[in-house]
Amino acid sequence: MVSLSSKINWPPIEGIISDLDGVVYRGGTAIADAIEAFTRWQKAGVPFCFATNNSTHTPEDVVGRLRGSGLSIAPSQVVTSAITAAELVRTNYPHLTRIYVIGASSLVTAMRDVGLEVTDRAPEAVVMGLDRDITHEKLRIAVESILNGAVFIGTNPDLLLPTASGFEPGAGATIAAVAAATQVQPSIVGKPQVPMIETALSRLGTKRGSTIMIGDQVPTDIQAGKRAGLATVLVTTGVPTRQDPSLMAPDFIVSSLREIEVSAARAAQPRQRRA
Known part of the structure; x- marks a missing residue:
């Protein structure tokens, strides 16, 4: 049952997995309540990991950005869709070597870090993420490659991203355009799929039943948490919630992360995190 009350009877919480955009910051602006909450949880010994579709x-x-806002974490506490996409290509398509990437330099780097060649010449797979320098030519190459048989992979289906002043189109918007043109549906690696959540859980070392998933989007964050068997918390600081009866509802709704009560007595001792 979803609780809208500020006096929520919180279950034991020993670990936290959280989204970033719309939860910890909006665009380039940190959300003060969130930074305060994570700092408090960190002092209480509650392990947490960020799982971001970005x-x-x-x-x-991410580490540098959060440090500038007063929260110090390790790189191992961040799981991104770029890293997850590269791991998926290597695991599910070990025979592929040539990848065409539409996305930021971090997505290109993630592909190269696992030994893949990033090229627009006869690519065997097209991997799409958020590209703020998107052009018609990039879309043309992606469409042509997919029509010629290239595997189609998307980092995430987010249609909107919260900014300091409003919203901007997310990776899902351009991925949807290519899917419409080719009539080929991509394999999505980010939320609402669960690979990032499972990776985060393995890093935390906490029990599924006492770990919560925090997010600002029901179609992605909440569905991923639900599919992974976690209690879910929707925070209303990000993308506006749209009613969709086909989606699983969050267990709790809060307007600020300050409302989430994690007792120090309940906190699990963090195990040694991988570098």
Whole structure:
């Protein structure tokens, strides 16, 4: 049952997985309540990991950004869709070597880090993420490659991204355009799929039943958490919630992360995190 009350009877919480955009910051602006909450949880010994659909930043970028807002974390506490996409290509398509990428430099780097060649010459797979320099030519190459048999992979289906002043189109908007042109549906690696959540859980070392998923989007964050068997918390600081009866509802709704009560007595001791 979804709770809208500020006096929520919170279950034992020993670990936290959280989205970033719309939860911890909006665009380039940190959300003060969120930074305060994560700092408090960190001091209480509650392990947490961020799982972000944003493929435009590396874990090191996120670490630097949060440090500038007063929250110090390790790169191992960040799982991105770029890294997840590269791992998926290597695991599910080990025979592929040539990849065409539409996305930020971090997505290109993630592909190269696992030994893939990023090229627009006869690519065997097209990987799409958020590209703020998108052009018709890039879309043409992607469409032509997919029609010629290239595997189609998307980092995430997010149609909107919250900014400091409003919203901007997300990766899902351009991925949807290519899917419409080719009539080929991509394999999505980010939320609402669960690979990033499972990776985050393995890094935390906490039990599924006492780990919560925090997000600002029901179609992605909440569905991923639900599919992974976690209690889910929707925070209303990001993308506006649209009613969709076909989607699983969050277990809790809060307007600020300050409302989430994690007792120090309940906190699990963080295990040694991988570098």
